[in-house]
Amino acid sequence: MPFGGGNKCGCCQKTVYFAEEVQCEGKSWHKSCFLCMVCKKNLDSTTVAVHVDEIYCKSCYGKKYGPKGYGFGGGAGTLSMDTGEGLGIKPEVQAPHRPTTNANTSKFAQKPGGSDVCPRCEKTVYAAEKVIGGGNSWHKACFRCAKCGKGLESTTVADRDGEIFCKGCYAKNFGPKGFGFGQGAGALAHSQ
Numbered sequence: 001m002p003f004g005g006g007n008k009c010g011c012c013q014k015t016v017y018f019a020e021e022v023q024c025e026g027k028s029w030h031k032s033c034f035l036c037m038v039c040k041k042n043l044d045s046t047t048v049a050v051h052v053d054e055i056y057c058k059s060c061y062g063k064k065y066g067p068k069g070y071g072f073g074g075g076a077g078t079l080s081m082d083t084g085e086g087l088g089i090k091p092e093v094q095a096p097h098r099p100t101t102n103a104n105t106s107k108f109a110q111k112p113g114g115s116d117v118c119p120r121c122e123k124t125v126y127a128a129e130k131v132i133g134g135g136n137s138w139h140k141a142c143f144r145c146a147k148c149g150k151g152l153e154s155t156t157v158a159d160r161d162g163e164i165f166c167k168g169c170y171a172k173n174f175g176p177k178g179f180g181f182g183q184g185a186g187a188l189a190h191s192q
Contacts, residue, residue: 009033010053025050035135036060042135118142119162134159145169 006015010024011033022034024045034043038060041047049061056064116125116137123139131143133154143152147169158170165173 010055011035024048024055027053029055038064040135042132133157134162134164136162138164147173 006017006021007028008014009016009030010027011029014030016028016030020030020032022029022031024034034048034055035041036043036057037054038056041057043055043057047057049056049058051061051065116130117123118125118139119136120138120142125137125139129139129141131138131140131154133143133152134157143157143164144150145152145166146163147165150166150169152164152166156167158165158167160170160174
């Protein structure tokens with residue numbers, strides 16, 4: 001350990017103290033710096049992928065360094081976001097997204113005392129009621145889909161622009177649109 005308190009963070013190069021340390025590939029990181037280099041999602045030992053001195057989530061790592069070419073996506077068998085504008089079809093206009101009212105644009109909204117702030121209600125989140133999802137700390141009661149209000153779990157959450165959604169609402173509002181992408185007789189209906 002270098003003189004001065006702790007190891008240097010692999011991201012910000014500042015001192016990492018024991019209480020905030022995450023170790024990966026022999027390097028130390030602040031918990032708040034242990035993020036994917038591309039999409040900035042929080043990482044842990046099960047979701048991190050390392051390339052040289054850079055850390056990624058497995059999805060971004062695969063896109064950047066995974067196999068490419070015939071048989072590895074990008075062909076007719078993969079989903080695309082073709083809206084049909086080239087055929088004169090007007091894309092459906094989506095309702096405006098209702099963002100949180102949190103004025104702090106930081107990925108980790110915090111109060112000066114260092115405690116986490118829930119992005120939905122903007123109140124302090126204490127450890128006993130803390131749920132982490134979408135890169136933020138939430139109250140258990142606030143950890144609900146922004147569209148339908150359904151309670152979420154870490155395995156059922158999808159995030160976009162700092163807001164969280166259930167998988168159904170996320171797919172309905174932000175997934176691919178057009179012929180062959182649900183909303184017909186063969187699509188699953190979401191009932192509340």
